[in-house]
Amino acid sequence: MKIEEYLASLPDSIISGEEVELREDTLRDIFRFAGLTRDDIFYHLGCGRGKSVMIALDEFKVKKAVGIDNNQDKIIKARQMSDEKHLTNSEFICQDILNSDLSNASVILYWFSDEKINEKMLSKFANLREGCKVITIWGPLLGCIPDKVSFPYILNIFPFKKAKDLKEQTLAIFETDCIDFVVAWEFAERYTKAIGSKDSNSDRFLTILQTLVIWINAKNLGIACGNDIPDPVKSYMGILKTFFNIEVEHLLDKKIL
Ligand SMILES: C[S@@+](CC[C@H](N)C(=O)[O-])C[C@H]1O[C@@H](n2cnc3c(N)ncnc32)[C@H](O)[C@@H]1O
Numbered sequence: 295m296k297i298e299e300y301l302a303s304l305p306d307s308i309i310s311g312e313e314v315e316l317r318e319d320t321l322r323d324i325f326r327f328a329g330l331t332r333d334d335i336f337y338h339l340g341c342g343r344g345k346s347v348m349i350a351l352d353e354f355k356v357k358k359a360v361g362i363d364n365n366q367d368k369i370i371k372a373r374q375m376s377d378e379k380h381l382t383n384s385e386f387i388c389q390d391i392l393n394s395d396l397s398n399a400s401v402i403l404y405w406f407s408d409e410k411i412n413e414k415m416l417s418k419f420a421n422l423r424e425g426c427k428v429i430t431i432w433g434p435l436l437g438c439i440p441d442k443v444s445f446p447y448i449l450n451i452f453p454f455k456k457a458k459d460l461k462e463q464t465l466a467i468f469e470t471d472c473i474d475f476v477v478a479w480e481f482a483e484r485y486t487k488a489i490g491s492k493d494s495n496s497d498r499f500l501t502i503l504q505t506l507v508i509w510i511n512a513k514n515l516g517i518a519c520g521n522d523i524p525d526p527v528k529s530y531m532g533i534l535k536t537f538f539n540i541e542v543e544h545l546l547d548k549k550i551l
Pocket residue numbers: 310311312313314339340341342343362363364365368389390391392405406407408411
């Protein structure tokens with residue numbers, strides 16, 4: 295079956311990533327990457343149960359930390375946690391991030407892959423405070439060149455630098471002139487390690503899928519190294535087809551995954 299059919303067969307919550315919460319050590323890595331300090335007013339858009347807010351206040355001593363999520367149960371749990379831990383400078387707001395007020399934010403953690411939300415949030419981000427840092431994971435803000443990358447973490451500082459095109463933007467993230475199999479694998483693995491659970495048995499499978507996604511996108515964008523399909527890419531396509539009945543080769547004709 296084509297990979298699109300395989301993805302469609304998975305539960306919605308897996309595809310939307312709704313239930314994926316970043317691990318505490320991943321959040322610490324992200325905050326070190328962003329250089330979170332005592333002077334910051336930190337916002338987490340889609341904060342879930344509020345772990346990030348707790349770590350930002352407890353360990354990074356930010357001035358204030360605000361979590362926003364449209365799931366009421368999660369916000370109730372976040373507020374309970376905040377009360378138990380006496381996080382006086384925390385605030386949890388139950389709302390759609392499209393209606394959020396981000397005017398006093400100095401650092402924003404924003405991990406959304408839904409294109410529609412990303413497009414709408416761009417106009418909201420156009421009114422940020424100068425110097426405000428927006429951290430994204432895996433993908434950059436639409437059409438922007440990042441100020442700093444430690445893949446899969448990406449930092450854009452307002453006012454954002456516009457990318458000429460998707461090619462320029464992708465190469466800036468991968469910090470290379472072209473993408474070969476090894477680069478695709480290394481970046482896929484960094485992503486899997488950052489967002490996966492510590493004891494996951496399916497990491498290798500995810501890394502294979504992500505590697506193929508990265509390499510095929512690079513090929514379709516004209517930024518893969520060389521003209522041929524690398525042997526390991528052919529092998530993994532074969533493994534997916536033979537052992538998992540998942541076909542990805544047809545994507546090579548498409549512009550983007
Ligand atoms: C941060 S997102 C991560 C989603 C996914 N991993 C991705 O790449 O898009 C997950 C959290 O955002 C929340 N959420 C989803 N849509 C939202 C919205 N429009 N406004 C506020 N919170 C939202 C969910 O309740 C969940 O706690």
